[in-house]
Amino acid sequence: MKTSLVWNLGYCDTESSMPKETFAAKVPGSVQLDYAAAYGLPDYRFETNFEQYRWMEDKYWVYSAEYDARNTDLPYLRFIAKGIDYKYDIYVNETKKFSHEGMYRTVILDLNEYIGKIVTLKIVVHPVPKSNVGLPSPNTRDEQNQCCKPAVSYGWDFHPRLIPLGIWEEAYIETSSLPEHIKPNISYTLNTKRDVAALSLRVNVDENVKWRFVDPDGKVIFEGVSPSENFEIASPLLWWCNGYGAPNLYTWELTVPCGDTEETFSGKIGFKTVSLEMNANTWSLPDFPKSRSCPPITLCLNGIPIFAKGSNWVCPEIFYSELTPQRYREQLQLVKDANMNILRCWGGAIVNKESFFDLCDEMGILVWQEFPLACNNYHATEHYMELLKCEANDIIDRVAGHACHAIWCGGNELFNSWSGMTDQSLALRLLNSITFERTPNIPFLATSPLMGMGHGSYLFVYHNGKEVVEVMQHSNNTAYTEFGVPAFSNLDCLQQITDLKNLFPMVANDVTCAHHGFDAWGKGQTWCSKDTIQSYFGESNSLEQLVNRGQFLQKVGYRFIFEEARRQKPHCSMAINWCFNEPWPCIANNSVICYPNSIKPSYYEIAKACRPVAATARYRKLRYRAEEMLEFDLFLLNDGVSPLDPMEIVVLVQVGNEDPVRIMTWEVPYIEANTNFSGPTLRYCLPVISNAETCKIILAAGDASSEYTLLYNCPQHIAPKKKTLNM
C-alpha cells in the first residue's frame, strides 16, 4: 500500500545548519518552484525573472515529512523515491540512512525498525554541482563536466541558466506483507526468423503468484503461478514503428498475495529486433591508401530497413519535475501525427520519466536515448567514472526493455573540437562496456554525429552565405541527425515573454537576448534572423508580419531538408531535425512546437514531408526573377511497406494568381515497397507577371500531392539587377 507524504521545505547555507523557515513542498517538484510559490516570486518565464531564481542553485535544501507508523498493521515499511535531484542525504529520525549522487536512482529504504513509531524523514539536497576540472571559465555549461545532471540546465542557446533541484519523481511510503518491494522482470528473446518469442516472467517473491499474458487483441494466451515462468509464443505480433505497422503490445498482469489481500501489477511488452546496418554505397572506398568505411546508421526494425524520420526531443519544461503523462502525451501525439517514427532524446537533456517511454511504446515512436553527456569534455576522474557507472546503470534500468528503445548513444557532439573527447575517452568506453554487458541487442553509438553523419546547420542562410536549399541538395550524408531552421514563436507564445509591443521593432535587449532572440548561438541574430528575413522580404511593418515571414522561411527550410534527406535514400537513412519542442518561451528557436504547446506552421510542412508516400520537387533555390529558368527534379518518395501501382502525376507551375500552367504529366510506373523513384528534371521559364510575389510548383498526385511556394521578383532580390539594366 502506498501513502503519499506531506512535505515541507527550507534552505540553508551549509550542510549542517537547519532552515530558518519552511514552507510547503510539492512532490514530485522542484525547490525553485516551491520557493517561488511560497514567497510569491514572479513567473520565471516572464522577461528576465529567471535571474531571481539563480541564487537557489547554491543552497542546501531540506525536505521534511512525517509518517505515523504507530498503527501500521503490516510487517514491512519502506520509503520509496523514484528519483531525487541531485546529490542528497536521507535522514530517518535524525539518523543518516542513505547518501547518493545521481538523479536516476530508485531509492528503497527499509523502515521496518520504525514500525510502531512516528517516522521523520529528512532529505538534504546539496547545491548544484559545479566542476572546476579542465574549465576554461566559470558559469558556463562546462561546469557540468563532472556530473550527470542535464547540461542544458547550465545554459544553452534555447535554455536559460536555471538548474532544478528537488524530489523530481514520485516518492511515497509503502507498507506491505512482503519483505521486498515487488519488482517484476519481464524479458524475451526472438528467434532468428522472429516467429517464436520466448518469454521469461520473474518476480522477487517466494510464494505462488498469478501471471496472465494477454495478446494485443485482449486474448489471454498464458497463465501461470510460479514466481518464475517461461513460455513461448508462436508467430508473435511484432512491434512496429509509426508508418511501418502497428505498435503491437502484449500485456502482462501479475497478482501477488499480500497478507489477507493481494496486489496487482501490470505492464506492456513489445517484441522487436533492432540493428544498425551499413548504408548503401558506403562499403566502397577511394583508391589506396584505403581508410575505413563510414559506420552504419541504417536502422533495421524486425529486419526491415527504416527511413528514420523524426526530431530531437529536448524536454518540454525547464522544471522537468512538472512532466506528467498528460504533458508528454500532448506532444508525443503531435510527433506521431507528423508521420515521425523516431525521437532522438538528446544528451543535453534529462532521461525522461518512464511514462514517456510507455507512451512511445504505445504510439510506435522509436527512441534514440543518449546518456547525459553533451558538448563537454567529461574527464575520467575517479569520482566521475564511479558516478557515471552508477547513473548509467540506473538509466538502463529505466529505459531497457521498452519496445520503443532502439539506440543508445554516449552523448551529443563529443567528437568535435568544442567537446574534445575521442574514441579513447574512458567515459565513452565505460558506456560502451555497460550497455554491451546489459543490453547487447541494442546498438550503441559513441556520440552523434559519427563519420558520415551530419549536424547542422541551423540557419536558413548559412554562415557562408549559401541558402539551406542549395547546401542540402549537395550534401551527401548517411544521416542528418541535427539540422535546424529558426523561426519566431507564435504570438501566443511571445506574449508569455513580454508585452508584444516591446517586441517591435525587434531589437536586442535584456529580454530578447535572455529569450534567445539575439546572441543565442554566438553573437548576432540567433535566433531571430531578422536581417535574413529582411533580405528576402524587405522591411516588415508589424510584429505579426515579421513573425509570419520568419515562419515562412522555416516552413520552406524544414520541408526541403526532410524531403531532400529522403531523396538521398538509401545512402541516407535518417532525418532528425533540431528540435521538436522547447522548455520555455523563446523569441525564436529551431523548434517546431513553441512553449508550452503551440504549433508553428512548419509543423504541417514537416508532416507532409514525412508522409510515407510523397511526390516531391528538388528545386534549386527559393527566389526567382521573371524570365528566369525554374528548374527542379521530380521524385516519388516511398517509405511505404507496400509497392505503389502506376500513377499519373500532373506537374503545374503557377505565378502569382494566374492560372496554373500544366507543364508535364509524369507517368510513374510500378514502384517497389520502401523504394524511391527518380523522375525527370523539368525546366520552365517563368513568365513576366506584374505584381506577382510568388510562384508555385504543384504536383497533383492524390494523397501524395505537394505544393511549393517560392518567391518571385521580390524587391530585395531584383534590386541589384537594376545596375545591369542601366549598363
Place this chain on the structure above:
Amino acid sequence: MKTSLVWNLGYCDTESSMPKETFAAKVPGSVQLDYAAAYGLPDYRFETNFEQYRWMEDKYWVYSAEYDARNTDLPYLRFIAKGIDYKYDIYVNETKKFSHEGMYRTVILDLNEYIGKIVTLKIVVHPVPKSNVGLPSPNTRDEQNQCCKPAVSYGWDFHPRLIPLGIWEEAYIETSSLPEHIKPNISYTLNTKRDVAALSLRVNVDENVKWRFVDPDGKVIFEGVSPSENFEIASPLLWWCNGYGAPNLYTWELTVPCGDTEETFSGKIGFKTVSLEMNANTWSLPDFPKSRSCPPITLCLNGIPIFAKGSNWVCPEIFYSELTPQRYREQLQLVKDANMNILRCWGGAIVNKESFFDLCDEMGILVWQEFPLACNNYHATEHYMELLKCEANDIIDRVAGHACHAIWCGGNELFNSWSGMTDQSLALRLLNSITFERTPNIPFLATSPLMGMGHGSYLFVYHNGKEVVEVMQHSNNTAYTEFGVPAFSNLDCLQQITDLKNLFPMVANDVTCAHHGFDAWGKGQTWCSKDTIQSYFGESNSLEQLVNRGQFLQKVGYRFIFEEARRQKPHCSMAINWCFNEPWPCIANNSVICYPNSIKPSYYEIAKACRPVAATARYRKLRYRAEEMLEFDLFLLNDGVSPLDPMEIVVLVQVGNEDPVRIMTWEVPYIEANTNFSGPTLRYCLPVISNAETCKIILAAGDASSEYTLLYNCPQHIAPKKKTLNM
C-alpha cells in the same frame, strides 16, 4: 621443482579411437613437425612439399607421457602447460580432467591424488576448427571466422595453408611444498606528473616471502617480507622507446620458502604512460553539415608525442611452436637497429610467446597488439562470443603489464568490405569492454585502419598506373599502418625453395605460385612484379639481375614512404610498413627480412629513413630524361628529443659518373626538438650525359646525410619520346 616429460604422439580419425602407431614428440612442438621427423617427410618449405602436410589438419592427435610419482616427497603435484593448440582434452590415468578450446590458456592441473602412483597423461588435440558460419566457400581463410587460431595459417598472400596443432608452449610437471602455483603480480600507478610510481607487489602465498626491488642501475631500492607489499618510488626512471630515451627497466625478485628450500622468481617492470591523442589539424571540419573528426592516432609516451616508425610483425615461422627467445632476439635486434620504435603485431598471426614481449621491453620497442581477428566477419554466435571472451582474457594475461605494450586493437581490416564488420559488431564491443575493464590505461582501437588512417598500397606501381612516389606525396593520412613494396627474396632464401635454375626465366608454375611469386594477391604478378621491373629496366639477363632490380624498386619505395610519412608530421604520426618478416621462404614479398633471417637491401634504406634526424628530398618520380627538370622539396626531419643547432646542408646532383654538381647550400636555422623543418623546392635541369643510367640527389649533412639514386634515360622510359622526335 619442474620436470620435463618425454612425450609420444600418434593420430587417429575419431575422438574415441587410439593411434595405431606412436612416435616421439617434441614439446613445445607441432604435430606436423613430429610426424615429418618420424616418417621422413621432406621439408615443407621446399617447392610444394607443404601439400603433403595438409591431411594432418583433419586428424585427432594424441600426446602421451608418463610421470613416476611413486617417490614424490613434496605434498603438491601439478601439470602445467602454457599453451596447447587448439581444442583439446587432457586425461590423467584415462580419466578426462580438463577440456578447453583456445591456445592461450595456461593450464594448471592439480595431480595431488596421484602422488605415490604412476601418472599417465594423455592430451587429445582435436582437428583444426573449420567454420561454416556465413561462409561463401570452403577451404578459405573464412573457415577461421569462429575460432581464435591465427587466420594466416588458413592461407594468406605470403603463407601457405598449413595449420599447426600441438603443445606449442612449455609443458611440465611441478612438485612443490606450496599448495598453489606461484603467481607473482606486480603492478604500479604513476601520478599525473609521472614523478612518483606507486608499486604493488602481490603473491598468492600465505607466509612471509622476500621481495627485492632493484633500479635499472642495480641498486636495491626496496625490500619487504609480506606477500602483499606497497611502496612508492620518487622520480622513477621512465621506460622510453627506441630513439626517445632508455628503456629503463626495474627488477623485482621474490624468494618464497618452499619446504626445506626456497624458490626464487624475478621479472622486470618499466614505468610509462601511453595515450592516443588527436593528430594536428584534425579537429577542424569542413562546412555544415558537420560530421566528426578523424580519431586520434598520435601515440604519446610519457606525455611526449612519438612519431611511431615501425613494421608489421607477421611471425617468423609457420610453426610458431619453434619460436625461441633466440629466434625472436635476432629479428628484434634488426628492428631496433633500423631505428624503429614500434611493431604492429598483426591480428592475422599469433599473439607471441611471452619472451617476445620481454625482449621488446628490453629493446624499447612499442607493441601494438591485435586480437586474433583478421579480414573475416566474426559472427557473434554464442559459441564464438564465449570463446573470444576466454581467449581475450588469456591474451590480456600474457601481454598486459609489459612496458612495451602500447595499443590494443580488435584486429585487422575489419571495417572494410572484405570483412564486413562494423562498430556494432558484438565481437568488437566485447573486446573494447574487456580491455576497458582490465587495462583501462591502454588505448583500444577497434581495428586498423580507422578513418584517416591508411592501408596500402602494396606495389611500386599501383593498380591505377601511378608510381608509389607520386601517390604518397599526395596522400594525407594521419597514420600509415600498412604499406608495402614487394621485392624478390635474396638468392640464399630463394634456394631454400627450389634449385635457382628453375627460377629463371621467372614464370608462373606450381612452385612459384605456391611461394607467392604469382597469384598471391588476386591474379597476376604478385609479388614478383616482373613486368613492372621490366618497364623500368628492360629485359633482365639473369635471376641475379632480376632480383637486384626488383630489390632496387623496394629500396626506393620504402625509403620514400617512410620519409614522406615523416614529412607529413605532425598531421601524420605513424609509419608502419607491411611487413617486417616472413614465415617461410617466399619468391617475393613485401617483407624486409626474408626467411629465415636474410636482410633485403631495403632494410638499410628504411634504417636511414628512420634515423631521428634526417635530411630528405621529396622528388616527384623515379625516372627522368636528359634535359628534364629534376624537382624536389627539401626537409630536415627531426624526431629527436633535442633541438638542432643551425647547420649547413650542401645539395648536389650527380648524373652517371660525372662529378656531382653543387646546386645549393641550404642554411638550416635552429630547430626545436621533435619538429621538422621545411626547406626550399629546388629545380635542376638534367644535362645530357651519354651512357649515364642514374642521377643522384645528394644531401651532405653529416650524420643526417641522404643520397637518392634515380633513373636517368632508361630505354623503356625514353622509347615513347622517339615518336615526338619524329613528328
